[in-house]
Amino acid sequence: MSAGNLTRRKIYDRASRVVFLLATLLGVAALGILLYRILSDGLGWLDWQFISSFASRFPEKAGILSALFGSLWIIGITAPVAFILGIGTALYLEEYAKKGWFTNLIQVNINNLAGVPSIVFGILGLGLFVEGFLFGRTILSGALTMALLVLPIIVVASQEAIRSVPQHLRNASYALGASKWQTIRGVVIPAAFPSILTGFILALSRAIGETAPLIVVGAVTFIAFVPSSPLDQFTVLPIQIYSWTSKPQDEFRAIAAAGIIVLLIVLFTLNATAVYLRNKYQKRY
Amino acid sequence: MSIIEVRDLNLYYGQHQALHNINMEIEANSITAFIGPSGCGKSTFLRTLNRMNDMIQGVRIDGSVKVVGEDIYESRVDVEILRKNIGMVFQQPNPFPKSIYENITFGPRLHGITDRNKLDEIVESSLKAAALWGEVKDVLKKPAYGLSGGQQQRLCIARALAVNPQILLMDEPTSALDPISTAKIEELLDELKTTYTIVIVTHNMQQAARISDKTAFFLNGELVEFDSTPVIFQNPCDKRTEDYITGRFG
Ligand SMILES: Nc1ncnc2c1ncn2[C@@H]1O[C@H](COP(=O)(O)OP(=O)(O)O)[C@@H](O)[C@H]1O
């Protein structure tokens, strides 16, 4: 090998290192600038008045209370519904369903659904829950639509988690005289749980940030009460934030930033809970 | 009296016949070793004795396997009770990702024991029977994965004993272990045979010669010869057995 060739390889080596570093820094920098702008714009407006007030035409009176509660209501219903349906489906497909064309068909559909644009789920929700079941333009319709939206993600993540539980653990359980359900409950679910939880929380984080499907099923932007039942009208954080950014007064831009901070806090809390729970269950044995 | 009686047993994986017309009687409170080259059907045969083959798709069986006089392939047999009665220890130690304590109590809980004192008692007696109590009695709540390979395998033996089986099936239980751990388990088996009937697959002929009362030699899915261990190793009837134990193939 010639000396020139060697130097060239070394140059490529260095250059690629620099390129990848730059790529990483670019992402970090963009995130940093974004956070800085949001915090510097919004922190001044983020006070108790903002948290505890309803939406208003007047910047100094505007608050996020109804949107915050709207988001919490949606998540509060979406989470258990999607969790139970998602794990149930994953367990059925992995542990019970016979491999065959029908199972394959379901599997392909679920994988595809995970990539369907969210607005399509909104239209489904409008047809199914708002008009079909006559739930109307309510929290319930919105939450069930969101549950459908995140269901494929949860199913796929749970399936992978269940599949990665080694066969020899199942055999150990069967050899002790466990039934199939005892094996699933006592061995498979506990071993898969940390990964299932991770997929679940990621899916929920997505649900919190979604707007399109909720607009289709009828979330409104101006709500001056705290929803008290699943059959109430509602708005959610991202929709409220969007409506503020499109207002003419400049103050609303800053108020939107304050809203974004609240949204981020909700997201971080959710993710932190996930990490905590995962570590706790991983440490348990 | 023989506790296991196998008559004219054939087993097929789909089209492939893995066991050919096996006949065997296994005595209670003895150690029976299965030897033979890899792929000859030792594990397959062992799994027919507690119906672990049920789990594999496409397996078909004919002939009969009687345990304590009852044909275990009859439809009225409760497989869960059968497996409780016939414990199994696998080649790779496979403790659950739980604490040592929970590993032992997993089986008893399956079968309805929830009383705390009773479970404590079972944990102690099973670990003692598996010669592990002294090493782990202060760390029962610690993860089983923290134990060494040899300790994990003895934990798996203790876990199997915790449901109070009559028979213990072991599929190359020491092949993943170092010589010291292996010696400990061999010593243990000699004690266990006073209470349990042990059937052990081993790839190690010296091990079979050291620990077993009777030895079965398998080849290509057939039971070539089954006799008391000294006869098999010193005076086999079949030419193929002699060739195998003298190391001419395998
Ligand atoms: N799950 C299975 N599916 C299909 N064939 C199998 C399976 N397990 C084992 N076999 C086949 O059955 C024969 C006996 O295998 P095995 O019982 O594992 O032998 P041994 O334990 O003596 O090494 C081999 O030919 C093997 O390929």
Ligand SMILES: [Mg+2]
């Ligand atoms: Mg084998």
